[in-house]
Amino acid sequence: MDGELPVGSPTFLIVDDSAVARRVLSFTLNGLDGSRIIEATDGLDALKKLTKEQPDIIFVDLYMPTMDGWKLIEAIRENRDSAGVPVIVISTLADEETQKRCSELGVSAFFEKPADQARLLLMVRRILYEKQ
Secondary structure (H helix, E strand, O other): OOOOOOOOOOEEEEEOOOHHHHHHHHHHHOOOOOOEEEEEOOHHHHHHHHOOOOOOEEEEOOOOOOOOHHHHHHHHHHOOOOOOOOEEEEEOOOOHHHHHHHHHOOOOEEEEOOOOHHHHHHHHHHHHHHHO
């Protein structure tokens, strides 16, 4: 899985109310050649963007104002256009119950903040290869 990505220009949606967290993740993902980053500040903002965009992977923080990550993931899974899009959760809360609920909602991967960049990129590459 080393080397270039298997798909041309993957699109990533980063959903986090923290500008710093979005910037860090965006910087990490920009290391993947040809990637395109879309940012959203909460779940409602993400849902609006999902009406216009079809990202390859959605990165979600769980605790945000207006619409939290839990409700966003449920909405993603209930919409036939986005139901199959892989979701990666990156959150400060990493207890067993949180991880269990993420699994029940069909989350592809869970990372505790701050996410290990090397492990995160490996997971992103794996997901993109599986989507081929």
